[in-house]
Amino acid sequence: MPLIALDNVTKIYPLGHQQVTAVDRLTLAIDAGEFSVLAGPSGSGKTTILNLVGGLDRPSRGSVVIDGRDVGEGSARALADFRLRRVGFIFQSYNLIPVLNAAENAEFTLMLQGVPRTVRRERIEELFSDLGISGLENRKPGDLSGGQQQRVAIARAMAAEPTVILADEPTANLDTQTSEELLQLMRRLNREQKTTFVFSSHDPMVIAYARRVIRLRDGRLESDSRQDLQPAGEAP
Amino acid sequence: MEFLHLAWKNLWRNRRRTLITLAAISLSVMLTQASHNLSFGVYAQMIDSGVRAGSGHLTVYRGDYARSRKEELSFDPGTLVEAIAAIDGVARVLPRVYLPALAQSSRESRGVLVTGVDPQAEAGINPFLKKIIAGEMIGSSDGRDALLGSRLLKELKISIGSKFVVTLQGPEGDLLSELLRVRGAVETGIKDLDGSLVMIGRQRAAAMAGIPGRVHELAVILQGRAEEERVRPLLDALLPPGGEVRVLSWEEAMPNLANAIKLDYASQRVIFIIIMLIVTIGVVNTLLMSVMERIREFGVILALGATPGRLRRMVLAEALVLGLVAMTLGTILGAALTWYLVEHGIDLRSLISESLEFGGVVFDPVMRAAWDLGYMLRIALYVLALSLLASLYPARKAARIAPAEAMRHV
Numbered sequence: 001m002p003l004i005a006l007d008n009v010t011k012i013y014p015l016g017h018q019q020v021t022a023v024d025r026l027t028l029a030i031d032a033g034e035f036s037v038l039a040g041p042s043g044s045g046k047t048t049i050l051n052l053v054g055g056l057d058r059p060s061r062g063s064v065v066i067d068g069r070d071v072g073e074g075s076a077r078a079l080a081d082f083r084l085r086r087v088g089f090i091f092q093s094y095n096l097i098p099v100l101n102a103a104e105n106a107e108f109t110l111m112l113q114g115v116p117r118t119v120r121r122e123r124i125e126e127l128f129s130d131l132g133i134s135g136l137e138n139r140k141p142g143d144l145s146g147g148q149q150q151r152v153a154i155a156r157a158m159a160a161e162p163t164v165i166l167a168d169e170p171t172a173n174l175d176t177q178t179s180e181e182l183l184q185l186m187r188r189l190n191r192e193q194k195t196t197f198v199f200s201s202h203d204p205m206v207i208a209y210a211r212r213v214i215r216l217r218d219g220r221l222e223s224d225s226r227q228d229l230q231p232a233g234e235a236p
Numbered sequence: 237m238e239f240l241h242l243a244w245k246n247l248w249r250n251r252r253r254t255l256i257t258l259a260a261i262s263l264s265v266m267l268t269q270a271s272h273n274l275s276f277g278v279y280a281q282m283i284d285s286g287v288r289a290g291s292g293h294l295t296v297y298r299g300d301y302a303r304s305r306k307e308e309l310s311f312d313p314g315t316l317v318e319a320i321a322a323i324d325g326v327a328r329v330l331p332r333v334y335l336p337a338l339a340q341s342s343r344e345s346r347g348v349l350v351t352g353v354d355p356q357a358e359a360g361i362n363p364f365l366k367k368i369i370a371g372e373m374i375g376s377s378d379g380r381d382a383l384l385g386s387r388l389l390k391e392l393k394i395s396i397g398s399k400f401v402v403t404l405q406g407p408e409g410d411l412l413s414e415l416l417r418v419r420g421a422v423e424t425g426i427k428d429l430d431g432s433l434v435m436i437g438r439q440r441a442a443a444m445a446g447i448p449g450r451v452h453e454l455a456v457i458l459q460g461r462a463e464e465e466r467v468r469p470l471l472d473a474l475l476p477p478g479g480e481v482r483v484l485s486w487e488e489a490m491p492n493l494a495n496a497i498k499l500d501y502a503s504q505r506v507i508f509i510i511i512m513l514i515v516t517i518g519v520v521n522t523l524l525m526s527v528m529e530r531i532r533e534f535g536v537i538l539a540l541g542a543t544p545g546r547l548r549r550m551v552l553a554e555a556l557v558l559g560l561v562a563m564t565l566g567t568i569l570g571a572a573l574t575w576y577l578v579e580h581g582i583d584l585r586s587l588i589s590e591s592l593e594f595g596g597v598v599f600d601p602v603m604r605a606a607w608d609l610g611y612m613l614r615i616a617l618y619v620l621a622l623s624l625l626a627s628l629y630p631a632r633k634a635a636r637i638a639p640a641e642a643m644r645h646v
Contacts, residue, residue: 051640054539056538056640056643057639076543080541080542080546081541081543083539085541087541089539091643095532095533095536097537098533099242099245099246100245109540109541112541112542112546113541117238156540160541
């Protein structure tokens with residue numbers, strides 16, 4: 001049974017007096033531990049699919065099942081709990097909370113879960129060390145570079161040990177070198193911790209890092225292929 | 237606790253806006269508390285002055301004397317004065333006789349109110365006796381000496397030591413006259429009183445009116461206003477059954493003063509409501525702006541797994557922190573201003589040349605505040621409650637954000 005199963009999913013958004021079909025009868029299955037990319041041009045439905053998989057939105061038709069749970073059903077509260085415990089998000093523009101420092105940002109989901117402060121701090125220290133941002137715990141997001149902010153965002157997504165991490169164009173705002181470093185890092189986490197990654201991108205360099213490339217066009221599946229990982233540049 | 241910490245941080249995102257809101261709320265609290273304390277102090281002084289010079293905290297009258305002022309409504313106090321004085325909490329009992337009369341000097345005549353008092357009992361209690369501007373207080377209860385209002389003295393064109401005649405109607409309707417001598421003059425500041433007061437010994441007054449040993453009023457001065465509730469039933473129990481002689485509170489005996497104070501407090505309440513409305517608008521504005529600026533961030537927080545209820549509580553926590561800081565700061569400022577007004581007061585003497593009356597009592601031109609801690613606490617709690625109330629709409633708005641839509645928000 002796949003970890004993520006989209007069955008004949010359609011998502012329609014109202015846009016003024018018109019309706020826009022962002023995802024059109026999409027059927028897709030992603031297994032646990034995969035490192036997949038949703039590739040396609042702008043407007044192809046990448047972000048909509050990530051939102052549906054992450055329980056941020058509900059499908060207009062069809063079903064989205066994650067780890068045996070239909071995210072289209074259940075109350076807003078139940079969906080929030082699902083996101084809190086099963087999903088980690090990484091956003092294109094990092095979306096760290098500006099008034100919190102790096103450590104507080106990273107432990108935010110643990111705080112929402114009610115994990116005691118000392119336990120949280122231990123986990124964050126470990127993650128920061130793993131992500132190469134030790135020593136930046138007390139810095140505010142505004143005092144961090146884009147790459148550092150995205151590493152904090154990865155730490156936040158990883159902190160609660162979710163079933164799947166969804167990353168929406170995670171390197172779009174970063175330079176090539178930082179992007180490569182982060183991709184290597186995510187791939188290492190995928191390999192070592194068996195965390196499932198699904199990210200969206202239209203950048204060929206990013207796509208080249210994925211094991212599975214799911215190409216979308218106009219909300220429909222264009223192609224679904226597996227590729228060998230680039231041997232070079234693996235994270236240390 | 238962590239949410240309060242986060243709320244504190246969020247509150248200072250826009251430092252200037254928060255400071256302006258805090259300043260507006262704190263100053264409102266300060267002004268409301270201090271202005272109330274000033275009124276509280278001034279009224280306390282006026283009530284004190286009113287009850288001492290007038291009818292006491294509690295008064296014993298016969299029938300409806302308080303309203304009708306009919307001379308025939310006198311009564312024999314018997315041993316009441318001693319019995320009332322023995323009640324714990326009673327500072328003094330002042331028996332008084334009031335007689336409308338005509339005062340005549342060799343050159344003028346005026347309508348007056350002869351007030352018969354026990355000079356020893358009144359000493360140290362009656363504030364008018366501190367305002368003797370010429371001569372001295374009468375010495376005995378049965379002498380012919382009189383203390384006159386300063387204006388009356390001038391209008392009768394007499395001076396200290398002069399003799400004058402007082403004529404009044406006896407119980408049978410016959411005219412009775414008495415020759416009196418001016419012992420002193422008093423300037424109470426109350427125009428009507430200064431033009432009509434003739435204070436003589438009570439026994440002399442009762443004798444000349446043909447009602448020896450009887451009084452019109454027993455003014456009961458308590459050790460404090462707080463004693464009123466406790467003492468009143470004890471005093472009631474001492475009165476003869478039948479209810480002809482009865483006890484009135486100062487509010488009932490001096491309705492002019494009580495109503496004037498009530499009216500002023502009512503107008504203060506209107507101002508208070510306006511101030512609180514401004515506070516509410518300030519809080520709503522600050523929190524709503526803060527919510528609208530953070531739509532995208534709220535979307536992220538929801539995406540991370542916060543429930544809408546949690547988001548609502550986050551906004552409420554910000555209002556709670558804002559309210560707590562404002563009420564604390566406002567109360568500190570209110571206490572500081574009250575302290576100044578208690579210690580130094582506001583001296584109106586340079587602004588007001590004549591003394592002012594309020595509800596039939598002289599208004600002290602140096603207005604001093606008094607502490608009303610219960611009121612200060614109430615205002616502080618109102619502000620806190622109002623801050624929370626004002627945050628309900630912004631909190632509701634935050635809780636209704638759809639996460640996917642919010643994250644597209646720029």
